[in-house]
Amino acid sequence: MTQDVSGVEPVTRSQHDASWSANLEGPEHAADRDLLLEQAKDAIDATADGFHVNLVTHGDHGHPETYLWDELEAAFDGIRLEYVDRCGCGGHVTRVHVGGE
Numbered sequence: 001m002t003q004d005v006s007g008v009e010p011v012t013r014s015q016h017d018a019s020w021s022a023n024l025e026g027p028e029h030a031a032d033r034d035l036l037l038e039q040a041k042d043a044i045d046a047t048a049d050g051f052h053v054n055l056v057t058h059g060d061h062g063h064p065e066t067y068l069w070d071e072l073e074a075a076f077d078g079i080r081l082e083y084v085d086r087c088g089c090g091g092h093v094t095r096v097h098v099g100g101e
Helices: 027-031 033-045 069-075
Strands: 020-024 052-057 079-086 092-098
Touching (some): 020 033, 027 033, 033 052, 033 092, 069 079
Parallel strands (some): 020 052
Antiparallel strands (some): 052 092
């Protein structure tokens, strides 16, 4: 069940016409995988073609390939996913190339 996220700040506020990173490592993301998935999709939507967004996901959910990648590939055409590394804090970084990069 998704918790009340009305007080959770969005990961993006505008279109990003450069490569950037979205922080999905907060305690609210650890507690709510649906929120993490929703905000990951929002981050991709906000990334202009030809650029990438690094999705930094909470380590509590495990490797993002096991729960995130299929969801993103089903939701978007023209993206390419790349596992970058595990953060020192335990999270994971997935680079999502959007469009023609």
